[in-house]
Amino acid sequence: MDNQKLAVQIDDLTVAYNYKPVLWDIDLSVPEGVLMAIVGPNGAGKSTLIKTILGIIKPIAGSVSIYGKPYSKQRKMVAYVPQKGSVDWDFPTTALDVVMMGTYGSLGWIKRPGQKEKKIALESMEKVGMLAFKNRQISQLSGGQQQRVFLARALAQDAAIYLMDEPFQGVDATTEIAIINILKELRKAGKTVVVVHHDLQTVPEYFDWVTFLNVKKIATGPVKEIFNDDNLTKTYGINYKVAVNK
Amino acid sequence: MNIQEYFELVWTDYTLRTITLGTAVLGAICGMLGSFAVLRKQSLLGDAISHAALPGIALAFLITGTKDSGILLLGALVSGLVGTFWIRGITSKTHLKSDTALGLILSIFFGFGMLLLTFIQKQPNANQAGLDKYLFGQAATLVESDVQLMIIVTGISLFVMLLFWKEFKILLFDADYTKTLGFNTKFIDVLITFLIVLAIVLGLQTVGVVLMSAILLAPAAAARQWTNSLGTMVLLAAVFGAFSGVFGTAISASQNNLSTGPVIVLVAGTFVLFSFIFSPKRGLLFREIRFRKNRTNLKLMKTLQFMYVIAQDHENISHPHAIRILNNFQGYTKGSLKKLENEGWIATHGQQWAMTPKGFKQAEEMYNQKTVNE
Numbered sequence: 001m002d003n004q005k006l007a008v009q010i011d012d013l014t015v016a017y018n019y020k021p022v023l024w025d026i027d028l029s030v031p032e033g034v035l036m037a038i039v040g041p042n043g044a045g046k047s048t049l050i051k052t053i054l055g056i057i058k059p060i061a062g063s064v065s066i067y068g069k070p071y072s073k074q075r076k077m078v079a080y081v082p083q084k085g086s087v088d089w090d091f092p093t094t095a096l097d098v099v100m101m102g103t104y105g106s107l108g109w110i111k112r113p114g115q116k117e118k119k120i121a122l123e124s125m126e127k128v129g130m131l132a133f134k135n136r137q138i139s140q141l142s143g144g145q146q147q148r149v150f151l152a153r154a155l156a157q158d159a160a161i162y163l164m165d166e167p168f169q170g171v172d173a174t175t176e177i178a179i180i181n182i183l184k185e186l187r188k189a190g191k192t193v194v195v196v197h198h199d200l201q202t203v204p205e206y207f208d209w210v211t212f213l214n215v216k217k218i219a220t221g222p223v224k225e226i227f228n229d230d231n232l233t234k235t236y237g238i239n240y241k242v243a244v245n246k
Numbered sequence: 247m248n249i250q251e252y253f254e255l256v257w258t259d260y261t262l263r264t265i266t267l268g269t270a271v272l273g274a275i276c277g278m279l280g281s282f283a284v285l286r287k288q289s290l291l292g293d294a295i296s297h298a299a300l301p302g303i304a305l306a307f308l309i310t311g312t313k314d315s316g317i318l319l320l321g322a323l324v325s326g327l328v329g330t331f332w333i334r335g336i337t338s339k340t341h342l343k344s345d346t347a348l349g350l351i352l353s354i355f356f357g358f359g360m361l362l363l364t365f366i367q368k369q370p371n372a373n374q375a376g377l378d379k380y381l382f383g384q385a386a387t388l389v390e391s392d393v394q395l396m397i398i399v400t401g402i403s404l405f406v407m408l409l410f411w412k413e414f415k416i417l418l419f420d421a422d423y424t425k426t427l428g429f430n431t432k433f434i435d436v437l438i439t440f441l442i443v444l445a446i447v448l449g450l451q452t453v454g455v456v457l458m459s460a461i462l463l464a465p466a467a468a469a470r471q472w473t474n475s476l477g478t479m480v481l482l483a484a485v486f487g488a489f490s491g492v493f494g495t496a497i498s499a500s501q502n503n504l505s506t507g508p509v510i511v512l513v514a515g516t517f518v519l520f521s522f523i524f525s526p527k528r529g530l531l532f533r534e535i536r537f538r539k540n541r542t543n544l545k546l547m548k549t550l551q552f553m554y555v556i557a558q559d560h561e562n563i564s565h566p567h568a569i570r571i572l573n574n575f576q577g578y579t580k581g582s583l584k585k586l587e588n589e590g591w592i593a594t595h596g597q598q599w600a601m602t603p604k605g606f607k608q609a610e611e612m613y614n615q616k617t618v619n620e
Contacts, residue, residue: 018341054426080426087420091285092474101416105427110409137474157427 004031005067007161007192008053013062015045015052022048024216026062030194035187036209037197037223041236044214046196047083050163054080066161076105079159081150083166089139095149096134099125102156124155129178144175151179161192168199180206203227252500262499265385268393269491269510272449275400277465277487278407279445281480282438284466285418289459290345291333291439294352296446296458298329300359303380303450304366313376315392315451322380322447329355330439356455383454385495385506396448403441407480414438415476453507464514465490471525490514546585547612549578553592554609557601566598 008030015023023045030036038046051057053064055071066074079102102124103117113121125131128148133141141149147167154162162183168176183193183206197203203210203223210227212218212235219231247255256262283292299322306321307313329351336347363377379387407414416424417434425431442462449458469482494510523531552572557563572578583599586592591605601609 051422054422056422056425075426075428078426080423082420082423086422088287091419092470092476092479093415093419094474098419101419101423101427104412104416104424104429107412109413109429112412139474153423 004033006030007032007034007067008194009065009068010053011063011065013049013052013064014060015048015057016060021215023052023059026213026217028211028217028220030192030209032192033187033190034209035183035193035195035207036211037195037203037207038211038213039197039200039203039235040213040218044235046213047165049213050080050165050194050196053163054078076157077160079154079157079162081154081162081164081167084143084147084150084169086165089141089146091138093138094134095130095136095138095141095145096121096125098138098149099130099134099152099156102153105157120156120158121152124152125149127155128152128182144171147171147175147179151182155182159191162186162194164193164195166196166198168197200232247500249496249500252496256496261386264390264393265388265499265506266492266495268388268396269385269452269495269506270488271393271396271400271491272452273461273465273487273489273491273510273514274484275396275403275445275487276449276462277469277483277485278480279403279442280462280464280466280487281469281476281483282414282418283442284463284470285476286438289463290348291330292442292446292462293459294333294348294355295326295330295443296450296455297352297359298355299323299326299447299450300380300455301325301355301362302328302359304359304362304377307366307377308362315387316395318380319395319447319450322450323443325355326443326447327440330443359455379454380450381454381456382505383450383452383457383507385452385498385510386503388452392451399444399448403444406437406441410434410437418476453510457507457511460511461487461490461514464511464518468514468517468521471521471528474527486514486517490517546582549582550586550591550605550609551612552578553599553601554606557606563606564593564600564602566595566600569594569597569599572599 006029008028010026010028013023013026013028014021026049038049040046048057052059053071055064064071066077071078096118100113100117100121103113103120107113107117122131122134125134128151130145130148130152133145138146138149147170151164151167154164167179171179183195186193187208195207197207204227207223209221210223211220212226212231214235214237218235219226252262256266280292283289302321302323302325303318304321305325306318309321310317333344333347333351336342336350337344342350366377413424413429413434416427416429417431417438421431421435424434446458446462449461453461465483465486466479468486469479472482473479490510490513494513495506497513498504498506498509521529523529526532549572553567556567556571557565569583583592583594586605587594589605589608590602591608592599592601594600
C-alpha cells in the first residue's frame with residue numbers, strides 16, 4: 001500500500017447545518033482501488049460526507065481533492081449512487097431512461113443521447129441484471145430493482161471512483177449479493193468504491209477498507225487491522241462486541 | 247347563440263376568432279409548463295406567483311397611467327418574479343418550510359395589490375376603470391396584439407423546452423445527481439421557474455389572478471393519469487389545456503356571456519375528473535375492476551388448491567371425484583367450476599370432476615411466484 005495513489009483526499013473538512021457541526025475537522029485519505037465502508041451511528045454525518053465530497057453540500061472549511069486536483073476539475077472521475085428514497089419513483093419515465101442519465105455528464109449541455117449512449121446504458125443494465133426490465137415504468141420496480149437501476153446509472157458514467165449512499169438499504173439477500181459482486185468487480189478493475197454502510201456484521205466479508213465516523217473521524221484503514229471492538233465502541237459509544245471473522 | 251352557432255361563427259367572426267385562439271394558446275402553454283410545476287411538486291407555486299403579480303399590475307398603471315395590457319403584464323412579470331425569488335429566499339435562508347413561504351408571499355402580495363387597486367379606484371382619473379378585471383380575467387378584452395404576444399411567448403417557451411429537454415428532465419427527477427454530473431442546476435431551475443412565471447403572467451388578462459393556478463395545474467394533473475412518459479404527458483397537457491380554452495370560450499360565449507375564466511377552469515376540472523376515473527392504468531374505475539378480477543381469480547385458485555389436496559391422495563391425479571365433496575368449501579360455485587374447466591385445469595363429467603395434469607401442475611406451482619408472474 002506504500003506507493004499507492006490517493007483517489008480521494010480530504011483535508012480539515014468541517015460542515016455545519018445551522019451552527020451545529022455535522023462533520024468536524026475531517027482528514028481522510030482513500031487509496032486507489034479499495035472497497036471502503038463508511039460506518040457510524042445515525043446522524044454521524046456519513047451521507048453528508050459523501051455529499052460534501054460531491055459538492056452538493058458546501059463545507060464551512062476544508063478541501064476535497066480527487067487524484068490530487070480539486071473535485072470541480074475532476075467531476076467526470078466520480079460517480080454517485082444516491083439513497084433510493086431521495087427521488088420520486090412515480091416520475092413518468094422508464095428504467096432505461098434513468099440509466100441513460102448516467103451518460104448526460106459526458107454529453108454536456110443540449111446534446112441529446114443517441115445510439116452510443118443507449119448502448120452504454122443497456123450494457124450497464126445487463127451488468128446489474130436488469131436488462132429484462134429496461135422498458136418498465138420505474139414505479140413498477142421493486143425496491144431492490146430500483147437500487148440496481150441507480151447502480152447501473154452510475155456504471156454508465158464509467159468513472160474511476162464510485163460513492164454510494166446506503167446501496168443495501170431495503171434490498172433482499174439476492175440483490176445484496178448481486179450488488180456486492182458488482183462492487184467487488186469494480187475493485188478488481190482498479191476502481192475505488194466508497195459505500196455508506198449500516199450492517200456491521202458484513203463489513204469484514206464485503207470490504208477491505210473501513211472508516212469509522214461520528215462527526216469526527218474515529219479511524220480509517222484496512223479492515224483487517226482496525227475493524228475491532230475498540231474502534232466500534234469509540235464510534236457507537238456503547239460497549240460493542242462483534243464477532244469478526246478473520 | 248348556441249354552441250353549434252358558435253363553432254360556425256368562430257371561423258368568420260374576427261373577435262370570436264381572436265378570443266378563441268387566445269384561450270387555446272394560453273391553455274396549451276399553461277398545460278405544457280404546468281407539467282413541470284406538477285412534477286416538481288410545486289403546484290402551489292403557481293398560485294403564489296399569480297397572486298404576487300397583482301401589485302405589479304397596479305404599480306405599472308400608477309407609474310405609466312396607461313392601461314396597455316403589454317405594459318401592465320410587464321409589471322405583473324416583474325412583481326411575479328420578485329415574489330418567486332422571495333419565496334426561494336425565505337425557504338433557503340430561514341427555517342420556514344416552503345408552504346409557509348408560499349402562503350406568506352401569496353397573501354402579502356395579494357393584500358398589497360388589493361390595497362393599490364382600491365387606492366386607484368378612489369382616484370378622479372376616469373381612465374382607472376377596469377383594472378379589477380385582472381382579478382377574475384376577462385377573455386373578451388383580448389385583442390389581436392395580445393394573442394400575438396401569447397403566440398410569440400409560447401413559441402419561445404417551446405423552443406427553450408425542446409432545447410433543454412434533457413436537462414429539464416434530469417433536474418426534475420434527481421437534482422442532486424444532476425449537480426454531480428457537472429450541470430449548473432441553479433440555471434436550469436431558474437429557467438424552468440421563469441417559464442412558469444411567464445405562462446402565468448400571460449394568462450392573467452384572460453383567467454385572472456385568483457383562478458390562474460387551476461389552468462396551470464389541471465391539464466397537467468389530467469395528463470399524468472394517461473401516460474408514463476414525460477414527453478407524452480407534456481404534449482397531452484398542452485392538448486387538454488388548449489381544448490379547455492376552446493370549449494370554455496365556446497360555452498361562455500353561447501350561454502349568455504358567462505365569465506370565460508371560471509368556465510375554462512371548470513372545463514379543465516372536468517378533464518381532471520374524467521381522467522381520475524376513466525384512465526386505464528391509474529384511474530379509479532379500472533383499478534376497482536382489476537381489484538375485483540384479482541379477487542375472483544384468487545377464489546378460483548383457492549378452489550383449485552382444494553381440489554389439488556384431494557387429488558394428491560390418489561395415484562392417478564385425474565381420478566374422478568363427486569362434485570358434492572366440494573360442498574363444504576365456500577370458494578366453489580357452478581360458475582367457478584365452469585371457469586376452471588375452460589382453463590383446462592379440470593374436466594367434469596355429470597356429477598363428477600377430475601383434475602387434469604395441467605391443472606395439477608398449476609396448483610403445484612401456485613406458491614412459486616416466478617412461474618405465476620411470467
